Amino acid sequence: MANDVQAVNRAREQAQDLSGFDYNSSAELFPSRGKKNSGTLKYRRFSTAAEALRFAVEEIPPPALTGAYLEVDELRLGFREMQSLYENAAYPLTRRAAAG
Secondary structure (H helix, E strand, O other): OOHHHHHHHHHHHHOOOOOOOOOOEEEEEEOOOOOOOOOOOOOEEEEEEHHHHHHHHHHHHHHHHHOEEEEEEOOEEEEHHHHHHHHOOOOOOOOOOOOO
């Protein structure tokens, strides 16, 4: 159990410093393990993290991303980190126009 806590803390520390994030790395989007959101989001693999971020933020409703994570180069990113990277000025793809 202590190892699990250490792993979570290590992942959070890594996620807090997202400067230099490689948007060109391959990425895997994993659904939450809970049954509540089952069927809404399935495992997907992307050739670039930028494509994965765009899919997660633009195509998936936020409730379906609860508990889901994106794995890029052994770094696990939750919805907040995904949103932050998507909104970052370094994000290389064109974002969908905001509704309004």
